[in-house]
């Protein structure tokens with residue numbers, strides 16, 4: 469399994485992309501950055517988009533991926549196929565009602581036709597595994613102000629976890645502790661330590677919060693921990709705090725990172 473970081477920040481600034489991870493060329497975890505990180509041909513290889521929750525920084529490029537694909541479809545490419553958006557049932561309803569609704573953005577679930585659309589929206593149930601293109605993906609509920617899931621990925625007997633946006637949570641660590649060959653965890657760390665209050669009310673974590681949280685991980689020290697969703701304005705402070713937290717195998721993610729597991 470290859471996981472490429474397209475964007476790993478909790479804010480958008482020049483050079484800092486929003487959350488988005490490409491798995492094996494055809495699977496996208498959250499859609500914060502693919503159209504500004506991938507060539508058009510690479511975008512056209514995406515078949516499945518897994519959405520953790522509907523905050524705009526995780527869904528915005530569903531709109532532009534669909535638009536880019538529609539031009540290819542109009543060009544008559546016979547290999548063009550639809551993209552399937554997977555998320556919790558309530559998130560699918562939010563996308564339909566508030567985003568791809570023919571007001572904010574054209575309804576690409578009906579373009580160019582209902583029978584053969586650019587986008588299909590597919591509800592998925594927490595802790596129910598979906599297998600696409602050889603990768604098993606399981607959503608795990610986490611703690612955020614709106615319905616939000618982490619994703620457990622598994623291919624060829626190796627597992628990897630993407631926490632998505634979350635404050636302190638329990639179920640995710642129980643699931644992590646149950647994996648026999650967990651190769652890494654990407655974990656939310658959005659605010660510096662002096663903004664713990666903001667992290668608490670917005671369902672995110674600080675470096676100190678992650679340090680506490682990782683006490684729930686049985687094999688801490690054996691599993692790499694990757695921090696993501698940092699606010700770019702406070703990145704230097706947060707990087708220092710993460711380094712000072714002395715969490716074993718900790719790394720602040722960057723947009724050039726790619727994992728082969």
Ligand SMILES: [Zn+2]
Pocket residue numbers: 521523612633
């Ligand atoms: Zn969020």
Ligand SMILES: [Zn+2]
Pocket residue numbers: 478487523525526633697
């Ligand atoms: Zn976010």
